[in-house]
Amino acid sequence: MNQQAYDSVNAADTAISFSNIEKSFALPGGKKLTALGDVSFDVREGEFISIIGPSGCGKSTLLRLIADLDTPTNGTVLVENRAPNELVSEHRLGVAFQEHALLPWLTIVDNVALPGKLSGTSVDPKKVQELIELVGLTGFEKAYPRQLSGGMKQRASIARSLVLDPDVLLLDEPFAALDAVMRRKMNIELQRIWSERQVTTMLITHGVDEALFLSDRIVVLSARPAGVTRIVDVPFERPRDPSIMRTELFHDLHDELTEMLHSPGADGED
Ligand SMILES: Nc1ncnc2c1ncn2[C@@H]1O[C@H](COP(=O)(O)OP(=O)(O)OP(=O)(O)O)[C@@H](O)[C@H]1O
Ligand SMILES: [Mg+2]
Incomplete structure:
Protein backbone atom coordinates (compact mmCIF):
# COMPACT_ATOMS: atom_id res chain seq x y z
CA MET A 1 0.00 0.00 0.00
CA ASN A 2 1.45 3.40 -0.86
CA GLN A 3 1.68 6.05 1.84
CA GLN A 4 -1.26 8.08 0.51
CA ALA A 5 -3.59 5.07 0.50
CA TYR A 6 -2.34 4.14 3.96
CA ASP A 7 -3.05 7.64 5.28
CA SER A 8 -6.60 7.67 3.94
CA VAL A 9 -7.32 4.23 5.45
CA ASN A 10 -5.97 5.57 8.71
CA ALA A 11 -8.09 8.70 8.60
CA ALA A 12 -11.26 6.65 8.04
CA ASP A 13 -10.28 4.49 10.96
CA THR A 14 -9.68 7.39 13.35
CA ALA A 15 -12.29 8.16 16.01
CA ILE A 16 -10.47 10.89 17.94
CA SER A 17 -7.41 12.85 16.93
CA PHE A 18 -5.33 15.25 18.98
CA SER A 19 -2.90 17.31 16.88
CA ASN A 20 -0.32 19.43 18.66
CA ILE A 21 -2.63 20.26 21.54
CA GLU A 22 -1.50 22.97 23.87
CA LYS A 23 -3.71 24.08 26.73
CA SER A 24 -2.83 26.95 29.03
CA PHE A 25 -4.85 28.51 31.80
CA ALA A 26 -4.64 32.11 32.92
CA LEU A 27 -3.94 32.30 36.65
CA PRO A 28 -4.63 35.21 38.99
CA GLY A 29 -1.83 37.80 38.87
CA GLY A 30 -1.38 37.47 35.12
CA LYS A 31 0.53 34.17 35.35
CA LYS A 32 -0.03 31.33 32.94
CA LEU A 33 -0.15 27.60 33.66
CA THR A 34 0.52 25.32 30.72
CA ALA A 35 -1.20 21.98 31.38
CA LEU A 93 -20.81 11.28 23.34
CA GLY A 94 -21.26 9.22 26.50
CA VAL A 95 -19.56 10.55 29.59
CA ALA A 96 -19.02 8.99 33.02
CA PHE A 97 -16.88 11.28 35.11
CA GLN A 98 -16.12 10.45 38.70
CA GLU A 99 -18.02 13.50 39.87
CA HIS A 100 -21.05 12.78 37.70
CA ALA A 101 -23.24 11.56 40.51
CA LEU A 102 -26.67 10.08 39.98
CA LEU A 103 -29.60 12.30 40.91
CA PRO A 104 -30.66 11.17 44.40
CA TRP A 105 -34.36 11.88 43.89
CA LEU A 106 -34.65 9.70 40.77
CA THR A 107 -34.86 5.91 40.69
CA ILE A 108 -32.16 3.95 38.85
CA VAL A 109 -34.34 3.46 35.78
CA ASP A 110 -35.05 7.22 35.64
CA ASN A 111 -31.41 8.08 36.19
CA VAL A 112 -30.35 5.79 33.33
CA ALA A 113 -33.02 7.28 31.05
CA LEU A 114 -32.16 10.88 32.03
CA PRO A 115 -29.92 11.80 29.02
CA GLY A 116 -32.89 11.04 26.77
CA LYS A 117 -35.09 13.44 28.74
CA LEU A 118 -32.41 16.13 28.85
CA SER A 119 -31.75 15.95 25.12
CA GLY A 120 -35.39 15.62 24.11
CA THR A 121 -34.62 12.26 22.46
CA SER A 122 -37.14 9.54 23.04
CA VAL A 123 -35.51 6.46 24.51
CA ASP A 124 -37.30 3.13 24.28
CA PRO A 125 -37.95 1.84 27.84
CA LYS A 126 -36.92 -1.59 26.54
CA LYS A 127 -33.49 -0.17 25.75
CA VAL A 128 -33.15 1.27 29.26
CA GLN A 129 -34.06 -2.15 30.64
CA GLU A 130 -31.46 -3.84 28.40
CA LEU A 131 -28.76 -1.49 29.67
CA ILE A 132 -29.73 -2.10 33.27
CA GLU A 133 -29.37 -5.80 32.52
CA LEU A 134 -26.06 -5.24 30.74
CA VAL A 135 -24.55 -3.64 33.85
CA GLY A 136 -26.06 -6.28 36.14
CA LEU A 137 -28.61 -4.13 37.97
CA THR A 138 -31.76 -6.11 37.15
CA GLY A 139 -34.10 -5.97 40.14
CA PHE A 140 -32.86 -2.51 41.19
CA GLU A 141 -34.82 -0.48 38.61
CA LYS A 142 -37.02 1.16 41.23
CA ALA A 143 -34.29 1.60 43.85
CA TYR A 144 -32.88 5.03 44.67
CA PRO A 145 -29.12 5.70 44.46
CA ARG A 146 -28.81 5.79 48.30
CA GLN A 147 -29.96 2.15 48.36
CA LEU A 148 -27.09 1.04 46.09
CA SER A 149 -23.43 0.31 46.85
CA GLY A 150 -20.66 2.47 45.36
CA GLY A 151 -19.98 -0.09 42.62
CA MET A 152 -23.64 -0.39 41.73
CA LYS A 153 -23.89 3.40 41.40
CA GLN A 154 -20.88 3.40 39.10
CA ARG A 155 -22.49 0.69 36.98
CA ALA A 156 -25.69 2.74 36.81
CA SER A 157 -23.74 5.76 35.61
CA ILE A 158 -22.03 3.64 32.95
CA ALA A 159 -25.48 2.43 31.81
CA ARG A 160 -26.57 6.05 31.71
CA SER A 161 -23.56 7.04 29.60
CA LEU A 162 -24.54 4.39 27.03
CA VAL A 163 -28.25 5.20 26.78
CA LEU A 164 -28.02 7.40 23.69
CA ASP A 165 -25.81 4.90 21.83
N1 LIG B 1 -10.07 25.92 34.78
C1 LIG B 1 -8.81 25.88 35.18
N2 LIG B 1 -8.16 27.01 35.55
C2 LIG B 1 -6.86 26.98 35.94
N3 LIG B 1 -6.13 25.86 36.00
C3 LIG B 1 -6.71 24.71 35.66
C4 LIG B 1 -8.09 24.64 35.24
N4 LIG B 1 -8.39 23.35 34.95
C5 LIG B 1 -7.28 22.64 35.20
N5 LIG B 1 -6.26 23.44 35.62
C6 LIG B 1 -4.89 23.03 35.95
O1 LIG B 1 -4.40 22.26 34.86
C7 LIG B 1 -3.61 21.19 35.32
C8 LIG B 1 -4.17 19.90 34.77
O2 LIG B 1 -5.41 19.61 35.41
P1 LIG B 1 -6.20 18.24 35.15
O3 LIG B 1 -7.40 18.26 36.00
O4 LIG B 1 -6.39 18.06 33.69
O5 LIG B 1 -5.14 17.18 35.66
P2 LIG B 1 -5.27 15.60 35.80
O6 LIG B 1 -4.14 15.00 35.05
O7 LIG B 1 -6.64 15.16 35.45
O8 LIG B 1 -5.01 15.41 37.37
P3 LIG B 1 -5.55 14.24 38.36
O9 LIG B 1 -4.75 13.01 38.00
O10 LIG B 1 -5.16 14.74 39.70
O11 LIG B 1 -7.02 14.09 38.14
C9 LIG B 1 -3.63 21.27 36.85
O12 LIG B 1 -2.45 21.89 37.26
C10 LIG B 1 -4.83 22.13 37.15
O13 LIG B 1 -4.61 22.88 38.32
MG1 LIG C 1 -8.26 14.33 36.55
Whole structure:
Protein backbone atom coordinates (compact mmCIF):
# COMPACT_ATOMS: atom_id res chain seq x y z
CA MET A 1 0.00 0.00 0.00
CA ASN A 2 1.45 3.40 -0.86
CA GLN A 3 1.68 6.05 1.84
CA GLN A 4 -1.26 8.08 0.51
CA ALA A 5 -3.59 5.07 0.50
CA TYR A 6 -2.34 4.14 3.96
CA ASP A 7 -3.05 7.64 5.28
CA SER A 8 -6.60 7.67 3.94
CA VAL A 9 -7.32 4.23 5.45
CA ASN A 10 -5.97 5.57 8.71
CA ALA A 11 -8.09 8.70 8.60
CA ALA A 12 -11.26 6.65 8.04
CA ASP A 13 -10.28 4.49 10.96
CA THR A 14 -9.68 7.39 13.35
CA ALA A 15 -12.29 8.16 16.01
CA ILE A 16 -10.47 10.89 17.94
CA SER A 17 -7.41 12.85 16.93
CA PHE A 18 -5.33 15.25 18.98
CA SER A 19 -2.90 17.31 16.88
CA ASN A 20 -0.32 19.43 18.66
CA ILE A 21 -2.63 20.26 21.54
CA GLU A 22 -1.50 22.97 23.87
CA LYS A 23 -3.71 24.08 26.73
CA SER A 24 -2.83 26.95 29.03
CA PHE A 25 -4.85 28.51 31.80
CA ALA A 26 -4.64 32.11 32.92
CA LEU A 27 -3.94 32.30 36.65
CA PRO A 28 -4.63 35.21 38.99
CA GLY A 29 -1.83 37.80 38.87
CA GLY A 30 -1.38 37.47 35.12
CA LYS A 31 0.53 34.17 35.35
CA LYS A 32 -0.03 31.33 32.94
CA LEU A 33 -0.15 27.60 33.66
CA THR A 34 0.52 25.32 30.72
CA ALA A 35 -1.20 21.98 31.38
CA LEU A 36 -0.78 20.34 27.99
CA GLY A 37 2.46 21.22 26.20
CA ASP A 38 2.25 19.47 22.87
CA VAL A 39 0.03 16.41 22.75
CA SER A 40 -0.58 14.45 19.56
CA PHE A 41 -2.12 11.00 19.19
CA ASP A 42 -5.04 9.27 17.53
CA VAL A 43 -7.65 6.90 18.91
CA ARG A 44 -8.93 4.32 16.44
CA GLU A 45 -12.55 3.49 15.79
CA GLY A 46 -13.74 0.91 18.35
CA GLU A 47 -10.51 1.07 20.31
CA PHE A 48 -10.22 0.98 24.09
CA ILE A 49 -7.49 3.41 25.03
CA SER A 50 -6.28 4.41 28.49
CA ILE A 51 -4.46 7.56 29.49
CA ILE A 52 -2.10 7.44 32.44
CA GLY A 53 0.14 10.19 33.77
CA PRO A 54 1.18 12.02 36.92
CA SER A 55 -1.48 13.80 38.94
CA GLY A 56 -2.22 17.25 37.56
CA CYS A 57 -0.60 16.63 34.17
CA GLY A 58 -3.77 17.40 32.22
CA LYS A 59 -5.61 14.09 31.72
CA SER A 60 -9.05 15.43 32.68
CA THR A 61 -8.34 18.54 30.61
CA LEU A 62 -7.82 16.27 27.60
CA LEU A 63 -11.25 14.68 28.11
CA ARG A 64 -12.85 18.07 28.63
CA LEU A 65 -11.57 19.09 25.20
CA ILE A 66 -13.28 16.09 23.56
CA ALA A 67 -16.50 16.79 25.46
CA ASP A 68 -16.39 20.44 24.32
CA LEU A 69 -16.28 21.61 27.94
CA ASP A 70 -13.14 23.56 27.05
CA THR A 71 -11.14 24.52 23.95
CA PRO A 72 -7.41 24.11 23.24
CA THR A 73 -5.12 27.14 23.29
CA ASN A 74 -3.40 25.73 20.20
CA GLY A 75 -3.86 22.64 18.07
CA THR A 76 -6.86 20.69 16.88
CA VAL A 77 -9.11 18.07 18.43
CA LEU A 78 -11.32 16.13 16.04
CA VAL A 79 -13.90 13.52 16.94
CA GLU A 80 -15.05 11.40 14.00
CA ASN A 81 -13.27 13.99 11.84
CA ARG A 82 -15.49 16.76 13.15
CA ALA A 83 -15.31 19.49 15.76
CA PRO A 84 -16.26 18.21 19.24
CA ASN A 85 -19.23 20.58 19.59
CA GLU A 86 -20.93 18.92 16.61
CA LEU A 87 -20.88 15.52 18.30
CA VAL A 88 -21.94 16.95 21.61
CA SER A 89 -24.92 18.70 20.04
CA GLU A 90 -25.91 15.41 18.41
CA HIS A 91 -25.52 13.58 21.75
CA ARG A 92 -23.00 11.14 20.23
CA LEU A 93 -20.81 11.28 23.34
CA GLY A 94 -21.26 9.22 26.50
CA VAL A 95 -19.56 10.55 29.59
CA ALA A 96 -19.02 8.99 33.02
CA PHE A 97 -16.88 11.28 35.11
CA GLN A 98 -16.12 10.45 38.70
CA GLU A 99 -18.02 13.50 39.87
CA HIS A 100 -21.05 12.78 37.70
CA ALA A 101 -23.24 11.56 40.51
CA LEU A 102 -26.67 10.08 39.98
CA LEU A 103 -29.60 12.30 40.91
CA PRO A 104 -30.66 11.17 44.40
CA TRP A 105 -34.36 11.88 43.89
CA LEU A 106 -34.65 9.70 40.77
CA THR A 107 -34.86 5.91 40.69
CA ILE A 108 -32.16 3.95 38.85
CA VAL A 109 -34.34 3.46 35.78
CA ASP A 110 -35.05 7.22 35.64
CA ASN A 111 -31.41 8.08 36.19
CA VAL A 112 -30.35 5.79 33.33
CA ALA A 113 -33.02 7.28 31.05
CA LEU A 114 -32.16 10.88 32.03
CA PRO A 115 -29.92 11.80 29.02
CA GLY A 116 -32.89 11.04 26.77
CA LYS A 117 -35.09 13.44 28.74
CA LEU A 118 -32.41 16.13 28.85
CA SER A 119 -31.75 15.95 25.12
CA GLY A 120 -35.39 15.62 24.11
CA THR A 121 -34.62 12.26 22.46
CA SER A 122 -37.14 9.54 23.04
CA VAL A 123 -35.51 6.46 24.51
CA ASP A 124 -37.30 3.13 24.28
CA PRO A 125 -37.95 1.84 27.84
CA LYS A 126 -36.92 -1.59 26.54
CA LYS A 127 -33.49 -0.17 25.75
CA VAL A 128 -33.15 1.27 29.26
CA GLN A 129 -34.06 -2.15 30.64
CA GLU A 130 -31.46 -3.84 28.40
CA LEU A 131 -28.76 -1.49 29.67
CA ILE A 132 -29.73 -2.10 33.27
CA GLU A 133 -29.37 -5.80 32.52
CA LEU A 134 -26.06 -5.24 30.74
CA VAL A 135 -24.55 -3.64 33.85
CA GLY A 136 -26.06 -6.28 36.14
CA LEU A 137 -28.61 -4.13 37.97
CA THR A 138 -31.76 -6.11 37.15
CA GLY A 139 -34.10 -5.97 40.14
CA PHE A 140 -32.86 -2.51 41.19
CA GLU A 141 -34.82 -0.48 38.61
CA LYS A 142 -37.02 1.16 41.23
CA ALA A 143 -34.29 1.60 43.85
CA TYR A 144 -32.88 5.03 44.67
CA PRO A 145 -29.12 5.70 44.46
CA ARG A 146 -28.81 5.79 48.30
CA GLN A 147 -29.96 2.15 48.36
CA LEU A 148 -27.09 1.04 46.09
CA SER A 149 -23.43 0.31 46.85
CA GLY A 150 -20.66 2.47 45.36
CA GLY A 151 -19.98 -0.09 42.62
CA MET A 152 -23.64 -0.39 41.73
CA LYS A 153 -23.89 3.40 41.40
CA GLN A 154 -20.88 3.40 39.10
CA ARG A 155 -22.49 0.69 36.98
CA ALA A 156 -25.69 2.74 36.81
CA SER A 157 -23.74 5.76 35.61
CA ILE A 158 -22.03 3.64 32.95
CA ALA A 159 -25.48 2.43 31.81
CA ARG A 160 -26.57 6.05 31.71
CA SER A 161 -23.56 7.04 29.60
CA LEU A 162 -24.54 4.39 27.03
CA VAL A 163 -28.25 5.20 26.78
CA LEU A 164 -28.02 7.40 23.69
CA ASP A 165 -25.81 4.90 21.83
CA PRO A 166 -22.71 7.07 21.87
CA ASP A 167 -19.97 6.82 19.25
CA VAL A 168 -17.42 7.66 21.91
CA LEU A 169 -17.36 6.83 25.61
CA LEU A 170 -15.28 8.99 27.96
CA LEU A 171 -14.48 7.64 31.42
CA ASP A 172 -12.57 9.81 33.89
CA GLU A 173 -11.39 7.63 36.77
CA PRO A 174 -14.83 6.07 37.11
CA PHE A 175 -13.67 3.55 39.73
CA ALA A 176 -11.29 5.72 41.75
CA ALA A 177 -13.49 5.67 44.85
CA LEU A 178 -13.89 1.88 44.95
CA ASP A 179 -11.93 -0.66 46.97
CA ALA A 180 -9.61 -3.09 45.18
CA VAL A 181 -12.07 -6.00 45.09
CA MET A 182 -14.94 -3.92 43.73
CA ARG A 183 -12.62 -2.26 41.26
CA ARG A 184 -11.51 -5.63 39.91
CA LYS A 185 -15.16 -6.65 39.50
CA MET A 186 -15.95 -3.41 37.71
CA ASN A 187 -12.99 -3.91 35.37
CA ILE A 188 -14.33 -7.33 34.36
CA GLU A 189 -17.78 -5.78 33.95
CA LEU A 190 -16.45 -2.94 31.81
CA GLN A 191 -14.53 -5.35 29.59
CA ARG A 192 -17.75 -7.29 29.03
CA ILE A 193 -19.75 -4.15 28.26
CA TRP A 194 -17.09 -2.86 25.86
CA SER A 195 -16.75 -6.19 24.05
CA GLU A 196 -20.51 -6.32 23.48
CA ARG A 197 -20.63 -2.85 21.97
CA GLN A 198 -17.07 -2.00 20.89
CA VAL A 199 -17.73 1.68 21.33
CA THR A 200 -14.56 3.77 21.11
CA THR A 201 -13.58 4.24 24.75
CA MET A 202 -11.10 6.58 26.41
CA LEU A 203 -10.39 5.78 30.06
CA ILE A 204 -8.38 7.94 32.40
CA THR A 205 -6.96 6.04 35.29
CA HIS A 206 -4.26 6.00 37.93
CA GLY A 207 -4.38 2.19 37.93
CA VAL A 208 -1.69 0.68 35.72
CA ASP A 209 -3.20 -2.80 36.22
CA GLU A 210 -6.64 -1.52 35.21
CA ALA A 211 -5.17 0.11 32.08
CA LEU A 212 -3.31 -3.10 31.14
CA PHE A 213 -6.30 -5.33 31.73
CA LEU A 214 -8.74 -3.23 29.68
CA SER A 215 -6.86 -1.40 26.93
CA ASP A 216 -5.77 -1.99 23.39
CA ARG A 217 -3.22 0.78 23.87
CA ILE A 218 -2.03 2.93 26.78
CA VAL A 219 -0.92 6.53 26.33
CA VAL A 220 1.60 7.63 28.94
CA LEU A 221 1.67 11.38 29.53
CA SER A 222 4.59 13.22 31.10
CA ALA A 223 4.36 15.74 33.93
CA ARG A 224 3.14 19.25 33.21
CA PRO A 225 3.40 20.64 30.60
CA ALA A 226 2.26 17.24 29.42
CA GLY A 227 3.41 15.55 26.26
CA VAL A 228 3.12 11.93 25.16
CA THR A 229 5.99 9.96 26.75
CA ARG A 230 5.05 6.72 25.01
CA ILE A 231 2.16 4.76 23.55
CA VAL A 232 2.22 1.12 24.60
CA ASP A 233 0.46 -1.66 22.68
CA VAL A 234 -1.13 -4.13 25.06
CA PRO A 235 -0.49 -7.62 23.66
CA PHE A 236 -3.07 -9.74 25.52
CA GLU A 237 -5.70 -11.63 23.49
CA ARG A 238 -9.38 -10.94 24.13
CA PRO A 239 -11.50 -11.82 25.93
CA ARG A 240 -9.11 -11.39 28.84
CA ASP A 241 -9.33 -13.38 32.00
CA PRO A 242 -8.16 -11.78 35.26
CA SER A 243 -5.56 -14.57 35.46
CA ILE A 244 -3.47 -12.62 32.87
CA MET A 245 -2.63 -10.31 35.78
CA ARG A 246 -0.55 -13.11 37.28
CA THR A 247 1.58 -13.65 34.18
CA GLU A 248 5.19 -12.61 33.88
CA LEU A 249 4.39 -10.48 30.83
CA PHE A 250 1.75 -8.55 32.77
CA HIS A 251 4.19 -7.93 35.63
CA ASP A 252 6.93 -6.81 33.23
CA LEU A 253 4.62 -4.36 31.45
CA HIS A 254 3.31 -3.15 34.80
CA ASP A 255 6.87 -2.44 35.99
CA GLU A 256 7.77 -0.74 32.73
CA LEU A 257 4.74 1.56 32.83
CA THR A 258 5.18 2.37 36.52
CA GLU A 259 8.80 3.24 35.81
CA MET A 260 7.71 5.63 33.04
CA LEU A 261 5.29 7.34 35.41
CA HIS A 262 8.04 7.94 37.93
CA SER A 263 10.80 8.81 35.51
CA PRO A 264 12.52 12.22 35.80
CA GLY A 265 10.04 14.88 34.79
CA ALA A 266 7.15 13.22 36.57
CA ASP A 267 6.08 15.57 39.31
CA GLY A 268 6.00 13.00 42.10
CA GLU A 269 2.54 13.97 43.27
CA ASP A 270 1.29 10.48 42.52
N1 LIG B 1 -10.07 25.92 34.78
C1 LIG B 1 -8.81 25.88 35.18
N2 LIG B 1 -8.16 27.01 35.55
C2 LIG B 1 -6.86 26.98 35.94
N3 LIG B 1 -6.13 25.86 36.00
C3 LIG B 1 -6.71 24.71 35.66
C4 LIG B 1 -8.09 24.64 35.24
N4 LIG B 1 -8.39 23.35 34.95
C5 LIG B 1 -7.28 22.64 35.20
N5 LIG B 1 -6.26 23.44 35.62
C6 LIG B 1 -4.89 23.03 35.95
O1 LIG B 1 -4.40 22.26 34.86
C7 LIG B 1 -3.61 21.19 35.32
C8 LIG B 1 -4.17 19.90 34.77
O2 LIG B 1 -5.41 19.61 35.41
P1 LIG B 1 -6.20 18.24 35.15
O3 LIG B 1 -7.40 18.26 36.00
O4 LIG B 1 -6.39 18.06 33.69
O5 LIG B 1 -5.14 17.18 35.66
P2 LIG B 1 -5.27 15.60 35.80
O6 LIG B 1 -4.14 15.00 35.05
O7 LIG B 1 -6.64 15.16 35.45
O8 LIG B 1 -5.01 15.41 37.37
P3 LIG B 1 -5.55 14.24 38.36
O9 LIG B 1 -4.75 13.01 38.00
O10 LIG B 1 -5.16 14.74 39.70
O11 LIG B 1 -7.02 14.09 38.14
C9 LIG B 1 -3.63 21.27 36.85
O12 LIG B 1 -2.45 21.89 37.26
C10 LIG B 1 -4.83 22.13 37.15
O13 LIG B 1 -4.61 22.88 38.32
MG1 LIG C 1 -8.26 14.33 36.55
